[in-house]
Amino acid sequence: MKNNVTKQKVVDAASSLFFQKGFHGTSVRDIADRASVNVSLISYYFKGKQGLLEYAVTNYYEAYLEKIEESLEKTEGDSAICRLNELIFTIIHYKQMHHQLTCFIQRELSLDSVFVREMTVTYLAKENYYLKELFQETIGGSIGQDEKRYLFMQLKGMLITPYILLSDWKDQIVGEYAHEQFVKKYTKSIQKWIEFNTNISMERKNK
Amino acid sequence: MKNNVTKQKVVDAASSLFFQKGFHGTSVRDIADRASVNVSLISYYFKGKQGLLEYAVTNYYEAYLEKIEESLEKTEGDSAICRLNELIFTIIHYKQMHHQLTCFIQRELSLDSVFVREMTVTYLAKENYYLKELFQETIGGSIGQDEKRYLFMQLKGMLITPYILLSDWKDQIVGEYAHEQFVKKYTKSIQKWIEFNTNISMERKNK
DNA sequence: ATTTTTGTCGATAATTGATTAAAGGATTTA
DNA sequence: TAAATCCTTTAATCAATTATCGACAAAAAT
Structure with missing residues (x-):
């Protein structure tokens, strides 16, 4: 079973190249070259370039949603804000561990294709559901529906910003523990934002 | 001089297709078809597909930076926070008026190519400079350098979020004045965030 | 031990895409 | 009106990419 090692080499090469040049910008040859395997193996293993992408x-x-569900189970019974904070940590952590794919997928998701639509209904809908549910619960019902929508958008924005503005902060992520460091700090900065917005929400309720 | 009308038709078609399918994902034929012109005109007017992109x-x-500089001149002498608020409005407004190109460019900017690097040094460096300058002045010197960096990243994130999470809010942008509405509301939500963060910063200074 | 399955390679077919050359209209300028 | 410039089309070329075929070796199963 030397199968797996070659297959993984191809996936790694593809991830790295898709990240650099985008899906349409990289050819199967590029991928095969970087993985040091023959071009036809890509068709053999994945039924072509599109198959490799999928x-x-x-x-x-799959792994992403698993992590999210794991986090939610682990914190069951805790307060909404605690659970949300933990969830955010989980999300940022996962994204950071796979930052190349994260960036690539984020980029590709803003395209208009059947594949994107499929991913959206299959996975993003779930992610959105979990996040929204918890956010609603955390923020409470005291602010307007409209305002809540904007806040939620801001939150989602914060979860993807580092992987779009890569060039702005990639110089900070060097060295052994840099990734973990970043995850901690960035998560904290989001949590601070949440805390602020729940306070706002509390104040209004009390008066 | 029927030149301009055809040329513009091509640019419009290209913008729309680049937005939908990305640069590498659209062929010159697609563009020519949508613009209802002959394929070779693209080479004739723009020296090829790359030229059209550029x-x-x-x-x-060019127009974007002009708007920014205009905004800064207009508010010269005002308080930093006022100027920043106005600048943010200007930026969101411009982006909204050209949301397809905004989205497309934002996406393409996360790629690794010579063209992207050129755009970065030519235009994004300036944008970043103006924004950072004003942000520093607004937020004051009372919080840590590190923390400031994260806040600045959050701000930049807010300025691009709507154009990455397009699918999340595009259903809200329907009807005649929807764009203007969105600009107003979204700008306000960012300004609220700024206000909060300057207060934080003030409080610490006072104690 | 031999048959079958699995993995790998080189070559190539088939498709698609970008660019150019040449020439005919149209429009402006002299 | 003639010349020059600009716009547009047709057709062809050039280049690159993906997918597939057939041969061949290694490993697994019988």
């Missing part, structure tokens, strides 16, 4: 992205999201 | 993006950024 394989990589599906894997990414 | 033309569109350069135009976008």
